[in-house]
Amino acid sequence: MVLAGFAAFMYACKKEDAIKQTVSTFLGFQTPANFPDPVYKLENNKVTEAGFILGRNLFYEPRLSRNNTISCGSCHIQSSAFTQHGHDVSHGIDDRLGTRNSPPIMNLAWNKAFMWGGGVFDLDLQPIVPITAHEEMDESLDNVMAKLRQTAKYSGMFKEAFGSEEITTARFMKALSQFMIMCVSANSKYDKVMRKEQNATFTATEQAGYDLFKAKCSSCHSEPLFTDGSFRNNGLAPSAINDLGLYAATLIGTDRYKFKVPSLRNLTYTAPYMHDGRFLTLNGVFDHYNSEVQATANLDPILQQNGIHGISLSTDDRSKLTAFLKTLDDADFVTRKDLSEQ
Amino acid sequence: MVLSGCAKKDNVAPEFNEQNLAPFSIEFDNIVGERTLTFNNNGSLYTNGSGEKFSISKVQYFISNIKVTKADGTSYTVNQDDSYFLIKAEDRNTRFAKVNVPEGDYTKVSFTLGVDSLRSTMDLSKRTGVLDPAGGMDDGMYWGWNAGYIFFKMEGNSNVISDDVNGDPTGKKQFKYHIGGFGGYSAKTINNIKVITVDLTAGGISKVRKDRSSNVHLFVDLMKVFNGKNGFSIAAHPNVMFSEYSVNIANNLPEMFKHDHTEN
Numbered sequence: 001m002v003l004a005g006f007a008a009f010m011y012a013c014k015k016e017d018a019i020k021q022t023v024s025t026f027l028g029f030q031t032p033a034n035f036p037d038p039v040y041k042l043e044n045n046k047v048t049e050a051g052f053i054l055g056r057n058l059f060y061e062p063r064l065s066r067n068n069t070i071s072c073g074s075c076h077i078q079s080s081a082f083t084q085h086g087h088d089v090s091h092g093i094d095d096r097l098g099t100r101n102s103p104p105i106m107n108l109a110w111n112k113a114f115m116w117g118g119g120v121f122d123l124d125l126q127p128i129v130p131i132t133a134h135e136e137m138d139e140s141l142d143n144v145m146a147k148l149r150q151t152a153k154y155s156g157m158f159k160e161a162f163g164s165e166e167i168t169t170a171r172f173m174k175a176l177s178q179f180m181i182m183c184v185s186a187n188s189k190y191d192k193v194m195r196k197e198q199n200a201t202f203t204a205t206e207q208a209g210y211d212l213f214k215a216k217c218s219s220c221h222s223e224p225l226f227t228d229g230s231f232r233n234n235g236l237a238p239s240a241i242n243d244l245g246l247y248a249a250t251l252i253g254t255d256r257y258k259f260k261v262p263s264l265r266n267l268t269y270t271a272p273y274m275h276d277g278r279f280l281t282l283n284g285v286f287d288h289y290n291s292e293v294q295a296t297a298n299l300d301p302i303l304q305q306n307g308i309h310g311i312s313l314s315t316d317d318r319s320k321l322t323a324f325l326k327t328l329d330d331a332d333f334v335t336r337k338d339l340s341e342q
Numbered sequence: 343m344v345l346s347g348c349a350k351k352d353n354v355a356p357e358f359n360e361q362n363l364a365p366f367s368i369e370f371d372n373i374v375g376e377r378t379l380t381f382n383n384n385g386s387l388y389t390n391g392s393g394e395k396f397s398i399s400k401v402q403y404f405i406s407n408i409k410v411t412k413a414d415g416t417s418y419t420v421n422q423d424d425s426y427f428l429i430k431a432e433d434r435n436t437r438f439a440k441v442n443v444p445e446g447d448y449t450k451v452s453f454t455l456g457v458d459s460l461r462s463t464m465d466l467s468k469r470t471g472v473l474d475p476a477g478g479m480d481d482g483m484y485w486g487w488n489a490g491y492i493f494f495k496m497e498g499n500s501n502v503i504s505d506d507v508n509g510d511p512t513g514k515k516q517f518k519y520h521i522g523g524f525g526g527y528s529a530k531t532i533n534n535i536k537v538i539t540v541d542l543t544a545g546g547i548s549k550v551r552k553d554r555s556s557n558v559h560l561f562v563d564l565m566k567v568f569n570g571k572n573g574f575s576i577a578a579h580p581n582v583m584f585s586e587y588s589v590n591i592a593n594n595l596p597e598m599f600k601h602d603h604t605e606n
Contacts, residue, residue, distance in 0.1 A: 044465045113528070119488040121527040124466045128475055128486035141476030169476040170467040249488045250531045251586055 026052070029109065032186035034194045034224050038109035040123055040181055045174045047182060050160035055179025057157060058172065060341040063147040064127075065093050065137035072130070072176075073341060075102040079334050081266035082106055082183060088277030096135035099241055101277035104270055106263065106333070109181040112229045116259045116275040119249035123180060124173045141169060148172070185265050185333040186224075193327070194224065202327065209324025216311050217264070217321075219302055226264040226328065232300040233257040235293030235309065239276055256297050268329045282322060286313045355447040356551070358416050363442035365555045366410065366548065368451060370439070371602070372401055372431045375565035379431060384499075390568035392575035396500035396517070401431035401564060402483060403494040404457050404472070407537075410443050410548070411450040418443050426457070428472035428483065438557070448548040451558055452539040455595055456493030459535065462524040485522060488584055492522040493534060494595060496567055502577040509580050517576050519567065520583040521592050532584075534592035538599050546604035557605040562598045570594025 026049040029042060045051075058064070059072045075090045076082040082105035084090055090098040100116050114120040120129060130136040131144060148154045148167050155165040162171050192200035202210060213221075222228045231246040238257065246255040259275045273279040279288065293303050293310035303310055313321070333339075356362070372379040374388050379398065387395035405427045411417040420441045427439040439453070457473065469475065473491070475484045483492045496519045503509040503517060510516045525533035540560065542548055548556045568574065572590040582588050 041465070044467070115487070120486075121463070121489060122466070125475070125486070125489045128484075128489075132486050145476055168470075169474050170465075170470070173466055248584075250526065250529050251584070252529060252531065255529075 029181060030184075032184065032191065032195075032224075034191060035107075035186060036110065036224075038181070039112055040109040040177070042109075042181075045124070045177055047178045048161065050157070051162070051175050051178040052182055054154075054157045054161045055175040055177070055182075056339070056342070057153070058148075058176050059179050061148075063151065064131055064139060064144050066139040066143075067093065068147075069093060070137050072105075072127070075130075075136070076105045078336075078339055079269065081185070081269040081330075081334055083270045085269065085271065088272050090136065092130075092133070092136040093138045096138075098133070098135045099243060100275050101272065103260075103262065104266065105180050105183045106185045106265065107225055108183065110225050110229075113231075113260065115249075117243070117245045117248055118231055118260065123177045124170075127173060127176050141172075145169070145172065183333075183339055185330040187332040188265065188330040189327040190324075191224070191330075203323070205320055205323040206327050207324075209320035209322070210327075212317055212321050213324050216313070216317075220261045220300075221264050227261045229261065231255065231258040231260050232302075233296060233298045234259075234289075235296065235299050235303050236274060236278070236288070237292075237294045238296060239278070243276065245275070254298050258298060264325060265328045266330055266333065267325050269334055282325065283318065286318045286321070289313060355412075355549075356445040358412070358418075358444055358446055360418065360444055362445050362552075364445045364550045364552045365440065366443045366448075366550050367438045367440045367555065367557045368405070368408065368453065369557055369559045370405065370429045370437050370562050371559060372429075372437075372562045372564060374398065375563065375569075379564065381432060388565070390565065390576065391573050392568070392577075394500055394502045394568075394576045396498050396502075396576060398496065398498040398564065399516075400495060400497040403429050403455060404483065404491060405429055405439050405453050405455065406457055406461070407454040408439060408441050409452045410446075410448040410550075411452070412446055413449045413547075416446075418446075422461070423468075426461070426472055443550055445550050445552060448550065449543050450539060450541055451548070452537060455536040455538055455599075456522070456534065457491040457524065459524040459533075462490050463527055482520075485584065489527075490522055490524050492520045493536075494521040494592075495519065496564060500576045500580075502575070503580045504577070509577075517580045518583070519581075519591060521588050521595070523584060523588065523592075532586065532589055534588060536592060536596050538596050540599060540601045542601055542604060545601040546606070548604050549606040554606065559602050559605060561600045561602045563600060564598065566594055566597040567591065568594075570597045 029047040031038060062068045062071045064071060070093050075084045077084060084102040089100055090102040092098060108123055114126045120126050131139050131141060145167055158167050158171060159165045161175055189200060192198055193202055220228055220232060244256050246258040271280060273285050279285045289311045290313040295309055382399055383397045387397055389395055406425055408425050409417055409419045424441060430436045485492060498517055499515050500517060501515055503515040505513050521534050523532040523534040548558050550556045572594050579587060582591055
């Protein structure tokens with residue numbers, strides 16, 4: 001009798017510990033040790049577990065689209081590092097096609113500007129673009145809000161996250177931002193080597209690739225985010241639609257054909273490459289920089305040094321660079337359960 | 343004795359006190375040249391300075407940052423959070439910008455046509471009411487792709503518009519003027535924010551008192567969009583949105599605002 005009571009007491013203790021452990025696993029937004037301070041204004045939107053869970057629900061919510069068929073997760077698929085693998089340009093509602101390649105939802109807290117062509121400077125305002133774009137979700141924010149108000153689970157979730165059941169534009173956007181900034185990719189082999197975790201070291205080939213990367217790529221794809229966040233013309237031949245990139249948002253002549261420098265993290269999962277997904281493989285990208293750079297207006301000065309367009313990349317360079325770039329793959333990021341649709 | 347006391351109280355401007363607020367409004371009464379504004383006026387079209395006949399189907403604009411000034415130069419700026427108004431010509435109830443200012447006699451009023459750059463880049467939680475990007479997206483006073491507000495929007499029809507890509511390929515012969523641009527977030531881009539100051543001395547100063555509601559009645563002449571200092575023809579520019587040409591049209595817009603009278 002006494003023993004049974006003791007066992008029951010032990011069990012209760014264990015259970016409580018388990019509960020405590022579950023609760024404490026949510027650490028909120030954490031800046032990785034090898035990353036700079038985030039750009040996103042966390043003081044205006046502290047990440048809470050309830051806000052993050054609400055944001056995740058909204059991210060995977062098809063009611064954000066006109067006919068309830070497309071969610072953010074449709075074009076930003078976790079297993080493809082939140083891109084739409086295999087699609088050169090995004091494939092939205094009613095099988096409509098966009099004009100640009102779906103960019104990754106990755107390390108956005110360090111992003112200064114959004115979209116391949118800029119124009120949006122605050123993550124909280126970014127979701128308006130895909131929600132209202134004709135070829136993406138083709139819905140109005142008003143309607144999204146009305147649909148969410150009629151969906152039973154959300155009143156409780158908004159209350160948990162923001163203190164009352166009221167669904168407003170700001171709360172809706174801030175919950176989405178909470179989920180999106182939590183999509184941090186910082187657990188690649190590269191990160192472990194940099195943080196000296198688990199005795200991780202580069203192989204000789206990876207190290208040679210890293211040295212090549214620092215010599216030939218890092219002025220634009222700067223560490224540790226592997227982008228400097230700038231907009232540049234990397235010499236792509238203008239496409240049939242003559243996408244002018246950043247110019248459309250600034251109307252500054254020297255911004256013609258400039259697009260955002262993408263991160264090189266998770267390249268294995270995010271093909272095809274460039275703003276319009278024109279290169280299917282990494283080798284296609286190497287070919288471009290090696291021999292296909294076009295002297296279009298505003299070509300980046302870095303790509304036209306000593307009268308030569310592009311960056312020479314030998315077969316040997318390419319294999320070494322590829323080995324290094326693969327150390328930027330973050331298998332944990334593309335499989336983490338907390339970022340998946342539940 | 344009592345009567346003269348009342349009269350005296352009425353005519354002498356009260357001491358300026360920022361705590362002693364009373365109702366004040368500006369009325370935006372939209373007109374088109376010599377005529378009142380009628381939507382889809384296909385039976386009796388308007389004619390602009392280029393001799394083009396046109397009708398109007400939509401007019402909306404933001405008014406913000408209201409400030410009043412007395413003859414001695416003392417001025418009062420309305421608390422910014424309470425100073426944003428979306429005037430929708432089709433909804434007569436929206437034609438007033440109603441605020442509170444200290445009791446006093448005002449000879450000048452100024453306001454912004456558009457949304458100031460500070461508010462245009464402010465945290466989303468500070469953009470409620472008419473500034474909520476979700477608020478009536480059908481009315482479309484917000485550009486999502488180039489995050490910012492449309493300050494002034496006028497749409498209508500004219501037979502002078504071609505049916506090709508230089509006009510209206512849908513064949514509806516529609517013109518669209520969507521004027522915005524707050525100057526850019528990081529890089530300097532076009533700035534079409536206009537601060538308009540209206541002198542009230544000729545048309546009647548505003549006597550703001552607690553027991554009444556002073557209203558500055560402005561006529562907003564939409565014909566000036568076409569006939570202002572940068573006059574243009576609809577055929578040449580049927581669609582102007584976020585583009586360099588929008589600066590020319592924006593520079594016409596301050597000419598629209600004329601003080602007609604004040605109701606004290």
